[in-house]
Amino acid sequence: MKTATKTLLALTAAAAFGGFAATSLNLMLEQPARATPPPPAPAPVGGTLPVAVASTPMPSLAPMLKKVLPAVVSVNTKQRVRVNTPFGDDPMFRRMFGIPEERIAQSLGSGVIIDAQRGLVLTNNHVVEDADEVSVMLADGRTLKAEFVGSDPDTDVALMRIPAQHLTAIPVANSDLLQTGDFVVAIGNPFGFGQTVTSGIVSAVGRNNLPGAGFQNFIQTDASINPGNSGGALVNLNGELVGINTASYNRQGSMAGNIGLGFAIPANLATRVKDQLLAGGVVRRGTLGIDTQDVDARLAKGLGLLEARGAIVTRVYPGSAAGSAGLKVGDVVVAANGQPIDNAEALRNFQGLQAADATVVLDVRREGKPLQLRSGLREAPKALAGAQLDARLGGASFADLPESLRRQGLAGVVVDEVTRGSRAAQNGLQRGDVVLAASSGDFSDLSSFRASLAKPPAQLVLRVLRGNVSGQLQMR
Numbered sequence: 001m002k003t004a005t006k007t008l009l010a011l012t013a014a015a016a017f018g019g020f021a022a023t024s025l026n027l028m029l030e031q032p033a034r035a036t037p038p039p040p041a042p043a044p045v046g047g048t049l050p051v052a053v054a055s056t057p058m059p060s061l062a063p064m065l066k067k068v069l070p071a072v073v074s075v076n077t078k079q080r081v082r083v084n085t086p087f088g089d090d091p092m093f094r095r096m097f098g099i100p101e102e103r104i105a106q107s108l109g110s111g112v113i114i115d116a117q118r119g120l121v122l123t124n125n126h127v128v129e130d131a132d133e134v135s136v137m138l139a140d141g142r143t144l145k146a147e148f149v150g151s152d153p154d155t156d157v158a159l160m161r162i163p164a165q166h167l168t169a170i171p172v173a174n175s176d177l178l179q180t181g182d183f184v185v186a187i188g189n190p191f192g193f194g195q196t197v198t199s200g201i202v203s204a205v206g207r208n209n210l211p212g213a214g215f216q217n218f219i220q221t222d223a224s225i226n227p228g229n230s231g232g233a234l235v236n237l238n239g240e241l242v243g244i245n246t247a248s249y250n251r252q253g254s255m256a257g258n259i260g261l262g263f264a265i266p267a268n269l270a271t272r273v274k275d276q277l278l279a280g281g282v283v284r285r286g287t288l289g290i291d292t293q294d295v296d297a298r299l300a301k302g303l304g305l306l307e308a309r310g311a312i313v314t315r316v317y318p319g320s321a322a323g324s325a326g327l328k329v330g331d332v333v334v335a336a337n338g339q340p341i342d343n344a345e346a347l348r349n350f351q352g353l354q355a356a357d358a359t360v361v362l363d364v365r366r367e368g369k370p371l372q373l374r375s376g377l378r379e380a381p382k383a384l385a386g387a388q389l390d391a392r393l394g395g396a397s398f399a400d401l402p403e404s405l406r407r408q409g410l411a412g413v414v415v416d417e418v419t420r421g422s423r424a425a426q427n428g429l430q431r432g433d434v435v436l437a438a439s440s441g442d443f444s445d446l447s448s449f450r451a452s453l454a455k456p457p458a459q460l461v462l463r464v465l466r467g468n469v470s471g472q473l474q475m476r
Helices: 002-030 062-071 091-097 267-280 297-303 321-325 344-352 446-452
Strands: 072-082 102-115 120-123 133-137 143-145 147-152 157-161 183-188 196-207 218-221 233-235 241-248 262-266 290-294 311-316 332-336 359-366 369-376 383-385 396-400 413-418 434-438 460-466 469-475
Touching: 062 072, 062 102, 062 183, 062 233, 072 120, 102 183, 102 241, 120 267, 147 267, 157 267, 183 218, 183 241, 196 262, 218 241, 241 267, 262 267, 290 344, 290 446, 311 321, 311 344, 321 369, 332 344, 383 446, 396 446, 434 446
Parallel strands: none
Antiparallel strands: 072 102, 072 133, 102 120, 120 157, 133 143, 147 157, 183 196, 183 233, 196 218, 218 262, 233 241, 241 262, 290 311, 311 332, 332 359, 359 369, 383 396, 396 413, 413 434, 434 460, 460 469
C-alpha cells in the first residue's frame, strides 16, 4: 500500500510540474514583446528527478539491483564446427580455394552465480550445449574460464564452476510461493548488448505446454526476455532468485523479439537439478511405471466421470512402483500431490520433474469413485532395449530425444546403440536415427513408444530421420 502511495505521489508531482511548465510557456507566448532588459539568468539546475515528493522518498529498484547485478554474468561459448564443401574432404580442393576444415561458432548467453565460495554458476543447457570452450564475464569486467560440471537437457538446466575469487552470489527464494501478479525483474545479456534489466509481473505459474521443450513447470512473465537473456536471473523485489530465464515465445521466431511471453525455470526446480548434478553429474528421474492415455468425452461417459479430464491407466508394468501402490488398469489419475492432471502428457511431465526416490500422492477415480493412493517412484530408464519392445528391434536400444532436437519441433525417439550384425542392424537401423513414427501407433517419447508396441503389429514399419533425409524402414 505504501509503495502504491509513493508511486501515486510521484505521478501527481510529475503531472503538476508538467502542467505548470506548459502554462508558463503559453503566457510567455501571449505577451507582447517588450524592450526591457532580460531578467538575470537563474542558477543552473541539475537535470535529475527529485529524490522525494512531500518528504516521501521516490520508489526505485536501484538499491536492490546494486546488490543483485554482480551475481549475473555473461556467458560466451565457442564451438568448432566442421566446414562442408561440395567436394567432401578433398584436401587439394581445400588448399586450392583456401577453405578451412573447421570454423569457430560463437554464441552468447547469461548465467547466475548461486554459490560464491565454490564458484557455482547456473545457466541453461542450450546456452552451453556442445560447446568446446566456455568463458564467463563478470559485472566488473573480469573474464574467467568456466568448468563444465553437468547439465540436464530435459529441464534445460546446466551447472558450471568458475575460480572462486571475490564473487557475489544471489540469494535463492522459495519459488513455490510465487503468485500470478507478483512483480519480477529479468537480468541478462540480450543480443550481446551487455547487462540489461527489464521488469514486469508474473503472468502465470506452472506452465507446461511450451512447444519443443522437455519437462516443464515454467514461470511465465511479461518482463522482456530476448535472445541472450537465456540463463539469466529472474528476481523478486527483494533481490532473490525466483527463476532462470530460458525462453521467449514469438510465432515469428525468438529472434523476432519479445511480445510479452517470457518463460523461466523455477528456482526450486533449478536447485534440485543442481544438487543432483553436484552429487553425481546426472539427474535421476522417477517414474510410476505405467502407460496412460487421455480421457476423452466417450471414455468419461463410460467411466462415470463428470468431465473429460485426467490420465487413464492402460498398462501397469510388472515390478513397478504403481503396481506396488495398488494402481490398476482403468484407474483415472486426476491429481498428483494436489496438482491437477488434465491429460496423459501432464502426468508424464509431473513424473519427469520428480526425483527417483520421491513419494507422491495420487487422486484417482476407480469405477467413478474417488480414491487416494500413495506411491513411491523408481528410477526411470535412460534407454530401452529393442528386444524388450519387439523382437524385430533386437540389438538396438532407444532413448528419448535430446532437448536440442525437441526445440526444433521433432518428436519421437532416438536410436542410442545398434549392435553390429544384430537383427536391427540387418533391418537398416543405425545409431543416431530418429524414429518419428511407426505402424505400431502414435508416440512422442520413449514411454509412449513402448506403449505403442504393447500389441506388436503384424508389419512393423518405422519412419526414420537420418541427417536431413527421412524414409521408411521395414523391420523383419
